[in-house]
Amino acid sequence: MVHMTVNKNRVGVIGAGAMGSAMTRGFLKAGLVQPQDLIASDPRDDLLQELKKSTSVNITSDNTAVVQRSQVIIIAVKPGLVENVLKEIAPFTTPEHLVVSVAAGIRISNLEKHLPPGVPVIRVMPNVPALIGEGMTALALGSKAGKDDQETVEVFFSALGKVLTLQESDLDAVTGVSGCGPAYMAVILEALADGGVKMGLSRQVALQLAVQTMIGTAKMIQVTAEHPASLKDRVCSPGGSTISGVHVLENGGLRGLLISAVETSTKRSGELQ
Numbered sequence: 403m404v405h406m407t408v409n410k411n412r413v414g415v416i417g418a419g420a421m422g423s424a425m426t427r428g429f430l431k432a433g434l435v436q437p438q439d440l441i442a443s444d445p446r447d448d449l450l451q452e453l454k455k456s457t458s459v460n461i462t463s464d465n466t467a468v469v470q471r472s473q474v475i476i477i478a479v480k481p482g483l484v485e486n487v488l489k490e491i492a493p494f495t496t497p498e499h500l501v502v503s504v505a506a507g508i509r510i511s512n513l514e515k516h517l518p519p520g521v522p523v524i525r526v527m528p529n530v531p532a533l534i535g536e537g538m539t540a541l542a543l544g545s546k547a548g549k550d551d552q553e554t555v556e557v558f559f560s561a562l563g564k565v566l567t568l569q570e571s572d573l574d575a576v577t578g579v580s581g582c583g584p585a586y587m588a589v590i591l592e593a594l595a596d597g598g599v600k601m602g603l604s605r606q607v608a609l610q611l612a613v614q615t616m617i618g619t620a621k622m623i624q625v626t627a628e629h630p631a632s633l634k635d636r637v638c639s640p641g642g643s644t645i646s647g648v649h650v651l652e653n654g655g656l657r658g659l660l661i662s663a664v665e666t667s668t669k670r671s672g673e674l675q
């Protein structure tokens with residue numbers, strides 16, 4: 403449960419897909435907003451009905467109704483649709499609103515350009531584990547967003563995991579590490595389990611071992627703040643099986659591969675903007 407307070411507690415979510423409904427559920431679960439103070443819009447009635455049934459929030463197919471009823475407006479449509487949505491809501495948006503975009507790759511200058519002058523904007527980059535409350539979100543403030551706006555968004559996104567406030571220029575590298583990272587981690591998990599299967603374990607057992615090992619190691623480093631190299635050193639006993647395996651990873655260039663993957667996905671993210 404988040405203990406900070408937010409000064410804006412009427413929330414509108416435009417786009418009730420995977421991220422929009424995850425945010426809705428996360429904010430409600432954390433008690434940051436009451437169902438009657440949250441309104442979600444989407445062209446898909448089935449999605450809206452399902453959201454209303456499970457959360458009792460207000461629903462509408464009219465994005466302008468969201469703006470008229472909310473203080474914080476969260477844009478959670480696919481990046482290619484953001485410009486249209488902004489054009490639609492701009493006539494109803496005022497500097498008293500706070501506009502938050504989770505759309506990957508849409509720059510703050512682009513968001514601000516389509517809104518009236520003075521409207522505070524915050525760009526947010528969450529990742530997939532936000533859907534289960536274990537996300538890593540980075541946010542960057544627009545030119546009109548103040549400390550209060552920052553705090554409001556930090557508190558809201560803390561309901562979906564960890565939050566960092568950075569400069570917008572960092573967001574491509576954030577995409578490279580935490581945005582694309584879940585795919586890299588999934589590949590590593592699958593391969594680790596494949597190793598177990600090769601050595602005779604069932605797929606189910608091998609995957610369970612791999613998943614809990616990744617969770618446990620990551621949590622241990624998070625909780626103790628121990629440097630990863632130090633943890634690795636402690637696990638590698640002289641002449642033992644772990645250092646033999648680490649030798650294979652080093653020969654295969656695992657570190658260099660991961661660094662190159664982040665470098666490439668960071669560059670690609672920049673190209674997409």
Ligand SMILES: NC(=O)c1ccc[n+]([C@@H]2O[C@H](COP(=O)([O-])OP(=O)(O)OC[C@H]3O[C@@H](n4cnc5c(N)ncnc54)[C@H](OP(=O)(O)O)[C@@H]3O)[C@@H](O)[C@H]2O)c1
Pocket residue numbers: 416417418419420421422443444445446449465477478479480481483487504505506507527528529530531
């Ligand atoms: N999913 C993630 O883990 C993740 C992570 C980081 C960032 N994001 C960002 O979050 C945004 C949403 O992604 P998503 O994965 O949640 O996509 P999604 O599941 O497709 O959800 C988007 C929803 O917006 C609806 N929509 C389309 N046009 C609309 C309009 N004019 N007004 C209101 N709603 C509209 C879509 O309806 P239709 O299906 O009928 O088009 C859909 O239900 C994207 O910009 C993405 O970059 C997502």
